[in-house]
Structure formats: structure tokens, C-alpha cells
Amino acid sequence: MATISRTAARVFYYARNVARDVAPQALFRARLAGRLERARLSGEAARRRLNYYNKLQDGFAPSADAMRIGKLPFTPTMYYYDLKEFARYFDPGLLIDLEFGDVRNVPKVPSIVKDRPICADDKNAIIMKLDKFRHFQMPADAMSFADKLPSVVWRGDLNNPIRTRFLNAVRDLPFCDAGSHKPNAPPEYARPFLSISQHQRYRYIVSLEGNDVATNLKWIMNSKSLCMMPPPTYETWFAERQLEANVHYVPLAADFSNLEDHVAYFERNPAEAERIIAAANAYCRTFDDEQTEQTISLLVLYKYFVLSGQIKPDAEVWRYITG
Missing domain, CATH: 3.40.50.11660 (Glycosyl transferase family 10, C-terminal domain)
Known part of the structure; x- marks a missing residue:
């Protein structure tokens, strides 16, 4: 059962994301360099987290089923919006493998996912903060x-x-x-x-x-x-x-x-x-600092596109990522 505040938050979530989708996407791509410049100044904790979510170390090629950023599947809608929030900073022609929904097994090719099984060889499952409206609801508790x-x-x-x-x-x-x-x-x-x-x-x-x-x-x-x-x-x-x-x-x-x-x-x-x-x-x-959360999300995708050979890394940003 949804509360009034929860319903209002849902309306705001969709309104904000629809506005992002109808805005000229070139405006976001023009901001990528500046966001990456700020990102490389992030601390060690952020660097550890991005490399935890994206454990890839070697180059790879997107699969034949990879999708272009400009053609991401719209459903489930919250998965689309949560991924597009950061993917829109990159060229719409870049390819990305992804698995929306509940992921029960590690993908056979490096793919963007919401979740992954806890196991030794999980590097192909690259975690993004997807379906976050549902999964990251953490209201305060005033009762001792x-x-x-x-x-x-x-x-x-x-x-x-x-x-x-x-x-x-x-x-x-x-x-x-x-x-x-x-x-x-x-x-x-x-x-x-x-x-x-x-x-x-x-x-x-x-x-x-x-x-x-x-x-x-x-x-x-x-x-x-x-x-x-x-x-x-x-x-x-x-x-x-x-x-x-x-x-x-x-x-x-x-x-x-x-x-x-x-x-x-x-x-x-x-x-x-x-x-x-x-x-x-x-x-x-x-997970409280929204700026840090956004920085890590952007870098997880940036690392994916660099290792898939689709973009040439900025030397300073890549030095930060690899430590």
C-alpha cells in the first residue's frame, strides 16, 4: 500500500526522468568531460566501490545482442530510467550488454545488471544502481x-x-x-x-x-x-x-x-x-551522498566502455580508476 509521500515521490521520479528524456541529449554529452574531471578527484573509498561493482580488468568485445545506448529497452521503465540517467552522457551509438530484472546467474558476457549471485567468478555481472526507487527506500526510524x-x-x-x-x-x-x-x-x-x-x-x-x-x-x-x-x-x-x-x-x-x-x-x-x-x-x-553515488555510477559505465574498446580513456581518469 502506497503512502501519500511515496506516491508523490513516484510522481516526481517519473516527471524528472521524462524531462531528462525530452531534453536535447547533446547537452548531457557536452558535460561528460567536466563530470569525469570532478570524478577523478574522488577519494579512495569511491574508487574501491566502482571497481567492486565493475570488476573487469581485461578488454572484451560487446556481444551480437548488445544494444545501442540510444535504443535501450524502455521496459521495465524504472530500470530504463536508472540506467539512462548515466548512459545519456555517452555517445548514443555505443553498445552495451544488459540484463534487466532479477539476475539469477552470472552473464556469459560482461553485462550491466541490478544484482548478481555471490560467487567467486562474478566479474561479468557489472552492477548498476537499478530499480533504486524500490530497492533504496530507507526511511528514518525515530523509535529506540x-x-x-x-x-x-x-x-x-x-x-x-x-x-x-x-x-x-x-x-x-x-x-x-x-x-x-x-x-x-x-x-x-x-x-x-x-x-x-x-x-x-x-x-x-x-x-x-x-x-x-x-x-x-x-x-x-x-x-x-x-x-x-x-x-x-x-x-x-x-x-x-x-x-x-x-x-x-x-x-x-x-x-x-x-x-x-x-x-x-x-x-x-x-x-x-x-x-x-x-x-x-x-x-x-x-550510500547517503548523492554526488558520490552519481560519480561512481558514471565511472562504472565509463570503465565498461573503455574496456570494451569503444572509447579512448582520459589518462588522468583512467589512472584514478586503476589506482
């Missing part, structure tokens, strides 16, 4: 951990066996308010819809992956509730692989058998819960 309900909460679609396994594991635990608000949920799993602010009333919020990453993970970690989840197996721009168990979140066993013990421990040791919450909040602040 101590003032929250001493209970566990979870809501979501039953689109993954892990989620059904979780509901079966906690169904008899009196401190768990867990279920699915979706109309197609079986009666034994059905629970009423809860907004983010209603979730934030609970001390413990569970995050479970669905088709790929867990959409709720980012706003949970930005709250003053304690995030509990199995170790992630997919990652997005949020770099879920870099999250540390017992530092940024509380790890749950595959069968969720340790959830009850975890809750009992943190009820006895609230300072330990608040330590993890503080680290999670600090991790979320990594």
Missing part, C-alpha cells in the same frame, strides 16, 4: 530499540521455499508475528499488511531473500530494529556480500532453529543488539 515491541516480525510474498520454511519454523513461537499479506497466501500463512513504519515498531525484523535479494534488507538496516537473516546469496549496489554476520546483522540458520535463542540472548543483552544496529546504520550511510 528499547521502546519497540520485544517481538519478531516478517511479511512478504511466498515466492521462495526459504520463506515457507521460515513460517513453518516459527508458527508456534508466541513472540513471532510472521506471515504473508499477499492475496494468494494459504490461510495458515495469511497475515495483515504492515507498512515499513509498522514493521519498525518491532525490535527484531527478519529479512529473507525472494527471487534474488531481499528488498526489505536496506530499510531494516537503516532502522533501529535488529536485522536477522540467513547469510545473503545475492548482492546489488548495496554490496550485500560485504555485510558481516554479528557485526551488521544476526545470522539465522538455514532451518531457523537458532532464532529463539538469538531473541532470548538480545533480550538479556540489549547493548549488544544496539551495537549491531549502530554498525548497520553506519553501513547504510555509505
